[in-house]
Amino acid sequence: MKSLKSNLIVLGSVGLLFLGACSKGDQASDTNSSPASPSVASQPASSPPAAAPGKATKGGQVVESGAYHLEFVTEKEATGTHLDFYLLKEDNKEPVPNAKVTAQVQLPNGKQQSLALKYDAEGKHYAVVFPGKEPGQYPVKVAADINGKKVEGRFTFNQ
Template sequence: MKSLKSNLIILGSVGLLFLVACNKGDQASDTNSSPASSPVASQPASSAPAAAPAKATKGGQVVESGAYHLEFVTEKEATGTHLDLFLLKGDKKEPVPNAKVTAQVQLPDGKQQTLALKYDAEGKHYAVVFLGKEPGQYPVKMTADINGEKVDGRFTFTQ
C-alpha cells in the first residue's frame, strides 16, 4: 500500500513538472517594447474578447476594452518616467481627446499614487511625468472617463 502511494505521489509530481515546463514555453516576448516595460496579461472584466491579438502602434503595451484601444508607453527621463496613454476608438483607431484619464500607480513598497493625465493635442495622447525613482515593478491601472463611460486598462513598468 505504501508503495502504491509513493508511486502516485511521484507520478503526480512528474505531471506537474511537465505542465509547468509546457506553460513556460508558451510565454511570448514583444520585441517592440523596451526592457523597462513588460505587458500585463490581465484585462478588465468589461473587455470584449478580441478575434486577433491587438497590435501596438506606438511600441507599447496594449489592452482592448470594448470599442477602445489603450496603448501604454513609458520613457525614462532625468526628472522621472514619462507615462503616455494612447486612447483610440473604433476600427479606425481614432484618438479620443475629451476623456478624463487617471493613472493609479502602485509603488514597489505597496503604496498607491494617483496621477491625472493631460491631453497632448499635438501628440494625440494623454501624458504625465511620474516622479518616483525607487527601483522595482510598478503596476498601473489607467481609467478613462469618456462622457460617463468608464474604460480601464492594467499595465506595468519597471524602474
C-alpha cells in the same frame, strides 16, 4: 528501482515542458518599455498605423477594453518616468481626445499615487511624468472617462 527513477525524471521533464508552454502566452502582455523604445517626439503627427486587435501600435503594453484600444508606453527620463497612454477607438484606431484620464500607480513599498494625464494634441495621446525613482515594479491602473463611459486597463513598468 532504476525504472522508478527513470519514470520520475521523464514525468518531471514533461511537467516542465507543459509549464513552459503555458507561460509563453503571458510574455506579450507583460512587456515593459525600455529606454530604447521610440520616443513621442519621433512619432509622426499622422494617425497611428492600423493594427489588428491586441497589437501594439506604439511598442507598448496593450489592453482591449470594449470598443477601445488602450496602449501604455513608458520612457525613463532624468526627472522620473514619462507615461504615455494611447486611447484609440477600436474600429478605426482614431484617438479619443476628450477623455478624463487618471493613473493609479502602486509604488514598490505598497503606497498608491494618483496622477492626472493631460492630452497632448500633437502626439495624439495622454501623458504625465511620474516622479518616482525607487527601484522595483510599479503596477498601474489607468482609468478613462469618455463622456460618462468608464474604460480601464492595468499595466506594469519597472524602475
